[in-house]
Amino acid sequence: MILRKFTEADVADLFAIYSDQAVNTYLPWFPLATLEEANTFYDTNYRQAYQKQQGYRYAICLKAYDQPIGYVNVSLDDSYDFGYGLRKEFWHKGIVTEAGQAVIEQLRKDGIPYITATHDVANPRSGEVMKRLGMTYQYSYEEQWQPKNRLVTFKMYQLNLDEYQERVYQKxxxxxxxxxxxxxL
Incomplete structure (x- = not known):
């Protein structure tokens, strides 16, 4: 696979990923409804992020063709939240795990101390990806998720990338x- 930045030429592919109800069921936002929304989403979530000196927002593309089929993102706030999504026709092939491993190696090289990831308890397959990436369960918590306004119980996983292996993100x-x-567990 290829990990690269999304470009403006990828908006239709971004729409295919973020408009699919199945792909976005366990994400906080509603699926995108139009290409215009996808353009706005690209501008605010990718173009702006790429203007920063350091950022981790990758399109996942298969080597056979350079067309985005998913994404891997890591936030640069104190959670270093690791997130991913993949078009459903590519699920269960190890693609996100492979992409995640590559991103984690880059994070180690860049000195990022840890990553966290959360998943809705109703979506245990996402937790399995976290485990395959070497992340370990730390705790569960409830949150009223917005804008969907639904109560969710999350499991929080963490992978420490430095020598402080006992660190647990508490926020x-x-x-x-x-x-x-x-x-x-």
Whole structure:
């Protein structure tokens, strides 16, 4: 596969990813409805991010053709939230795991200390991707997810990329009045 930046020429492919209900079921935003929305989404979530000196927002493309089929993103706030999405016809092929491993290696080289990732408990397959990437479960918490306005229980996973292997990102824990550790994991 190829990891690269999205370009303006990729807006139709971005729309194919972000408009699919199945792909976006467990994401906080509603699926995109029009190409105009996809253009705006590209401008605010990709073009602006690419203007910063450091950023991790990649299009996942197959080597056979340089057309985006998914994405891997890492936020640069204190959560270093690791997120991904893939068109459903490419699910269950190890593509996100392979892309994620490449991004994690770049993060290590760049000195990013850790990454976190969360998944809705109703979406355990996303948690399996996190585990395959070497992330470990830390805790669960509830959040009223916006703009969908639905109560979600999340599982938070973390991978420390530096020598501080005992570090646990606490913000989600402290911001939620309902949080717990599942012992059976």
């Amino acid at each position: 989600y824990w402290t911001c939620s009045s309902v949080h717990f550790v599942e012992e059976s």
